[in-house]
Amino acid sequence: MRYQTLFAACLALLVASCTEPPKKESTALETGAAETEAQLVARALAIHDRVLTMDTHADTPLRMIEPGFDMSVRHDPNESGSKVDYPRMIEGGLDSIFFATFVAQNIRDDEGDSRAKALAMQMIDATIESTLENADTVGLALTPDDAIELERQGKRAVYIAMENGYPIGSDLANVEVFYDKGVRYITLVHSTNNDLADSSTDSKGPEHEGLSQFGEEVVKEMNRLGIMIDVSHASDDVFYDTIALSEAPIIATHSNARAVTEHKRNMSDDMITTIAEHGGVVQVTMYSGYLRAAPGNPKRDAAIAAARANMKPPSEMTDDDRAAMRETLNEINQAFPDPLATVQHAVDHIDYIVSLVGIDHVGIGCDFDGGGGIEGVFDASEVMNITIELVRRGYTEEEIGKIWSGNVLRVFREVQALAEQKATKAAI
Amino acid sequence: MEARKRAALCLVLLVYCVDLQSHPLKLSLCQIEYASAEKTLTIELRLFLMDVNEALVFDPDNNELGLGQPDEVPHAEGMLLDYLNRFFYIKANGKQLALKIKSMSLNGQGNDAALGLTFSYPSQEKITSIEIKNAVFTDLFFDQSNVVYVHVDDDSRSLMLNKKTPVHKLVY
Numbered sequence: 001m002r003y004q005t006l007f008a009a010c011l012a013l014l015v016a017s018c019t020e021p022p023k024k025e026s027t028a029l030e031t032g033a034a035e036t037e038a039q040l041v042a043r044a045l046a047i048h049d050r051v052l053t054m055d056t057h058a059d060t061p062l063r064m065i066e067p068g069f070d071m072s073v074r075h076d077p078n079e080s081g082s083k084v085d086y087p088r089m090i091e092g093g094l095d096s097i098f099f100a101t102f103v104a105q106n107i108r109d110d111e112g113d114s115r116a117k118a119l120a121m122q123m124i125d126a127t128i129e130s131t132l133e134n135a136d137t138v139g140l141a142l143t144p145d146d147a148i149e150l151e152r153q154g155k156r157a158v159y160i161a162m163e164n165g166y167p168i169g170s171d172l173a174n175v176e177v178f179y180d181k182g183v184r185y186i187t188l189v190h191s192t193n194n195d196l197a198d199s200s201t202d203s204k205g206p207e208h209e210g211l212s213q214f215g216e217e218v219v220k221e222m223n224r225l226g227i228m229i230d231v232s233h234a235s236d237d238v239f240y241d242t243i244a245l246s247e248a249p250i251i252a253t254h255s256n257a258r259a260v261t262e263h264k265r266n267m268s269d270d271m272i273t274t275i276a277e278h279g280g281v282v283q284v285t286m287y288s289g290y291l292r293a294a295p296g297n298p299k300r301d302a303a304i305a306a307a308r309a310n311m312k313p314p315s316e317m318t319d320d321d322r323a324a325m326r327e328t329l330n331e332i333n334q335a336f337p338d339p340l341a342t343v344q345h346a347v348d349h350i351d352y353i354v355s356l357v358g359i360d361h362v363g364i365g366c367d368f369d370g371g372g373g374i375e376g377v378f379d380a381s382e383v384m385n386i387t388i389e390l391v392r393r394g395y396t397e398e399e400i401g402k403i404w405s406g407n408v409l410r411v412f413r414e415v416q417a418l419a420e421q422k423a424t425k426a427a428i
Numbered sequence: 429m430e431a432r433k434r435a436a437l438c439l440v441l442l443v444y445c446v447d448l449q450s451h452p453l454k455l456s457l458c459q460i461e462y463a464s465a466e467k468t469l470t471i472e473l474r475l476f477l478m479d480v481n482e483a484l485v486f487d488p489d490n491n492e493l494g495l496g497q498p499d500e501v502p503h504a505e506g507m508l509l510d511y512l513n514r515f516f517y518i519k520a521n522g523k524q525l526a527l528k529i530k531s532m533s534l535n536g537q538g539n540d541a542a543l544g545l546t547f548s549y550p551s552q553e554k555i556t557s558i559e560i561k562n563a564v565f566t567d568l569f570f571d572q573s574n575v576v577y578v579h580v581d582d583d584s585r586s587l588m589l590n591k592k593t594p595v596h597k598l599v600y
Contacts, residue, residue: 062573062575062588063588065586065587065588066587066588066589066590066593067587067589067593067596068593069588069593078570079570079592080571080590080591080592081570081571081572081573081590103586104457104575104577106459115577115579115584118584119577119584119585119586122584122585122586123586203536203537203540304486307486308486308487311486314484314485314486314507315503315507319510319514322484322510322511323514323567325486326483326486326567326568327567329482329486329568330567330568330569330570333568333569334570
C-alpha cells in the first residue's frame, strides 16, 4: 500500500510538473502602479467576458408581437424604442435573459381569463419561434444548467417567464400548462390587483390583504412544479404572505432598495433582509423612477413654455395648426429628454443591498422593453457598463459572477431541487 | 358578458408608466372584440389622460377639456375625434368604421388616470378581416407603443403597433 501511495504521489508530481501554469499578466494592482482607466475597463471587460451574465427581466415578447419585428436584426433604440435583440445581446456580452410574457390585466371572469391565456400562449410561442429561427445564436433554456451549456456552445440562453399571473385565471391546472410551455418564473401580479394577489400600485388599494386563497394554491403549485416565484410588483403584504408560504427561496426579478429610492415598487430593508434569510435574491432593475428621485427638466420646461406662449388657443386652431404644434413639442422632447438615472445609481442600489445582506442576495433584472434603460445601460448592448462600475467599486470577479448570475441560479437550482423532492415523494 | 357591460366594468388597463415624470415607456391599449352571437363589433381604446391633454391642448397637466368628467367642455369630444381620425382607424371586412364615441370614462388618478373610449358597431356580416391603424401619440413620442388585442369569437390575437409599423391587417 505504501508503494502504491508513493507511486501515486510521484505520478501527481509528474503531472503537476508537466502542467503549464496559467498565464497571468501582471496587473497594475499587483505591481502597485495606479491602474489607468483604460486598464480598469480592460480588466472589467475581461471579467464580463468570463462570468455568465443573466438579465432576469425583459418585456421583449411585447416587441415580438410587432408585425415584422425581427430579433436577428440590430435595432436603434433611439428610433424604435426597442432595447433587446440578439445582435445587441452579443454586443453587450449578455449571455442569458428571461423574456417575460405580459398580458395586461383585464376583466376577471371566465371569458377574460381564457382570452388572457390565449394571448399569453401566443407570446410564448413567438418567443420559442424566435429561438428556433435563430438557433445558430440562441437556444431555449429550461434548467439552470442550460445557460451554462449554451454559453459553452457560444449561444445566448433564452428563458421564458410570465409577468402577471392573470393568464392562470382561476384554474390551477394552468400553472402546469405554462410550466410545460417553458415558463420558469411567474410574477404573481402586475400594476393592478388580480385573482392571485394585491399589487403594490393599484390605485384602489388592497383587495385580498395579501395573497388570495387561490394565490396561495398557486404558490404551492409553483413550488411543486419548480417555477420560481417573483414578488416584484406585489404589495408588501403579498411579499410576506408568499415568503411565509413558499418552501423554496423567492425572487424579485426587477426591484430596487426602498431605503435608497423611496417607491412602493422597491423593497424595504426588512423585505430585503427577509428574502435573504430565506435564501432568495433581489434583482436590481434599470428603471430610472426606481433608481433615484426624478430631477426636473428646466430647459425643456422653458422651451415648451415659450412654444405655448406663442400659440393660439387650442379651440381656435386648425388641424394643421395642431399638427404643427405637436411637431414642435416632439422636437422639444427630443432635444431635451428627461434625464435618465445612471449606472452609478444602479450600482448604488447593489452596494446598499450588499451592505445590508451580503453578496449572495443581489442580481440584475434590467426591465428592458418594459421601461428599463438608463444612461450607460440604455439597451442590451451596454450591459457591460454595469460590470465596469462594479469593478471600479472594488468588487472581485467572484462577487461579480454572483451578482450577474450565480445568486439567481442558486435560487433556480433550489426551486427545481424542491420540485424533484416533491415529485420523488409523490411517486413513493 | 355583453360587450357594453364589460367595457363599463373594465379596470384601468394601462400599465408601466408608474412614474410619469420620467415617462420611460409610452403605451396605449386597444381591444377589439366581435362575437358572432351578439353581432356587434366593439372597440375599447385606453389612453393616458396626460397624453391626450398633451396631444389636444399641448399641456399634459392641463385638464381644461375635462374629458370623461362631468365638466367636459362641449368641443372636447370633437377635438378628440379630430385627433383620432388622423391616427387611428379600424376596417372590418375592408370597410372603415366611422368613429363615434359610444361611451367615455376616466379611470385611475393623477398621472395614472386613463381615458377609456368605447365604440360599438352592429355587424351582421361574418368577420373575414380586420385592419387596424393605431399610431396615436406617435406624432408626440418616438417610442410610443400601442398594444392591440383582437378577439373574434374564440380567436384571440395581440399585436403591437408603433410609429414604424402603424397598420396591420388580420385575416380570418
